[in-house]
Amino acid sequence: MAATIAMPTRHARSNRDRMLITPEGVALPITLASRGSRAGALMLDFIFLGTAFIAVTIALISLGGGVASLIGQFDMGGSASAALQFLVVVWIIMTFMVRYAWFLWFELGARGATPGKRLVGIRIAARDGGRLTAEMVIARNLLRDIELFLPIGFIASAGADSTPAWLAATAWFAMFMLLPCFNRDRLRAGDVIAGTWVVEAPRRKLEAAMTLPEAAPSAAQYRFTDAELAVYGEYELQTLERVLREGREPAIESVQATIAAKIGRDPWVSDSRAFLEAYYAQLRARLETGMRMGKRKADKFAGEA
């Protein structure tokens, strides 16, 4: 079975990063969703829910109005009142659905996310790295009922102008809303019960390889010696890669000047980008060769291991 382990501190980019071990034994870095994005997703879902609820209610009322006028015209009491009653049944069932089925239905889908979560790019996952089961989704959404809807019902039953009711409801809201702020994995009550957590859903395109000859034809004019390549490590290589992929001209020029100065070359070259691409490709070749031999150099401060 899969398990989660603590991320080695050297790789941790933020305190939201966790390492997940899949059943195949591959370590996958995952990022917990931030509290802000979860709150935003909830707001979005409420907007969608409210819109759907109001639209269907208006549709049912106008349908009911049509039926009522039919009763007036043709005096057909029995069947028309049955039709009205049917509309009421539909409305009650819909209210129930809004309360429970919306979150359930969407989180059981392949994306594991409601429309709101999908828009902000987060989803739910099982905390133990195993399969997300229907029971987990049901459990976390039943708890949502007391977290969110109970205080609303409380105010509704006590009357909107009752100050103690508002205070109690606010305290209740605050207790459950703040729960994610008081634990490491940002679990809300439903997550605790269900064994789930909310993570960022990554979407990345495969970017072009930069070291292929056809990708950088003009880079071929620069050749660096082993000593010139030995000054930098993997950290600098990845910084260089980022600078090249972002492709901002001023950044490229200043990085090129820094590297040229560091390795003792003339900082003035005709094509900064070609210089950097050549340096990147040759540094990567050197570091990857070292990697295959079991020698890694983390950054410029590390000696050759």
Next chain:
Amino acid sequence: MASRPDILGPDLLTAALLRSDRFRIEREADWQRLDAIVTSMEKGRIRRVSDEDLLALPQLYRTVASSLSIARAISLDAATLRYLEALVQRAWFVVYGPRSSLTTWLRGFLGGGWSQAVRGLGLDLALALAVMVAGTLVGWLLVAHDPEWYRAIVPSGYADARVPGASRAALHGTLFGNSEQNGLGAFAAYLFSNNAGVSIMAFALGFAFGVPTLLLLIQNTAMLGAMLWLYHGAGLTLDFAAWISVHGTTELFAILLAGGAGLHIGRAMAFPGTRSVLAAASEAGRRGAQVMAGVVLMLVVAAMLEGFARQLIDNTAGRLIVGGFMLAFWCAYFFAFAREPRTVASDGEPA
């Protein structure tokens, strides 16, 4: 102008191709194929994915996962590594995602998963039952001691004609002769929505170590006890019992299960034993959720019985038969056939 004499020839150029790039070029087609399958499955367009692709998905997932492991060992191309990590994670979500077919889950659920979860509640179910019996007794005794309690226990919405001091005829009228009543469907839907809300709350409040669940159970059954006392005073005990048993055997059973599930969570969190609190809570929560899905089903049945059957069957014997049959049915379903369900819930193998 730095025109150094270090210009490479075309043969060296091909040699400059990194080993990690060759690795990438050789496998890129597989990655893109998995990416396309996962993307269309995420968009819910599973029908557009060809059968070949679906069959290949677990294999492709493993291939790409192993690509990631190798790439970590030989490549320093951060963008490719991040792409592979994201792709493996997305594929992992699809391969180890929730069971896509609701019918498969439902079959496993009704065919043994539900009753097994109910039996798994064990002691908590007995506790909830004891609390409900105690609640009924407390309601009866309180009202018998001082009828003023009746108003406190039974909400005025339920009371209408059923108040202390009402004549036998008035009470008899609340039990019989409503078969002509209109609006049964809407009434049933209302009852269902209301009862489901109460039982879900009884379950969810188990989170606070089960204490609110206990209070909710006592409050609801005290009402039953108080009304029982009222009808007992008019000599209508059996008629009232029959009237309430039509739906009550199902509804009270459902509330019992919801309360038991709530207590199960509360007890698991208060006394986690050798497990961590989080592990204990999530294990109890998953079992409780399964019970609760069934409770909602039972409440649909109860609302049907209350809305239709109770009004249509206008005699005590018929009502007792229906109520008794439902009770026997639920008991048999949950406890008589203790057969292990096929394990469809949480196996570790990819779909």
